[in-house]
Amino acid sequence: MLASLRKDPSLRLTMQGRFLLQSLGVLSIGQHRLKQFAYSVPDRWVSAVAVLARDSAVVWRKLAEELEARSRAV
Numbered sequence: 001m002l003a004s005l006r007k008d009p010s011l012r013l014t015m016q017g018r019f020l021l022q023s024l025g026v027l028s029i030g031q032h033r034l035k036q037f038a039y040s041v042p043d044r045w046v047s048a049v050a051v052l053a054r055d056s057a058v059v060w061r062k063l064a065e066e067l068e069a070r071s072r073a074v
Contacts (some may be wrong), residue, residue, distance in 0.1 A: 002028055027060070 002024055011017035029037070041049045 002021075004010055005024070007048055008017075011021055
């Protein structure tokens with residue numbers, strides 16, 4: 001799905017669209033890579049990175065909810 005989104009000119013030719021595609025690309029990691037990321041965080045930063053990850057998850061959930069509401073309205 002991400003590959004199709006990356007081909008869409010309305011996304012890849014705008015600054016916001018490119019930022020969205022880059023962000024989605026970073027987030028579309030597999031379970032194996034997720035564990036690698038988790039173990040790469042130094043012990044002194046584990047709590048801080050966990051907070052940032054949770055905060056980001058909240059933002060992405062809100063985006064998903066907004067998009068789903070928009071989809072229902074169309």
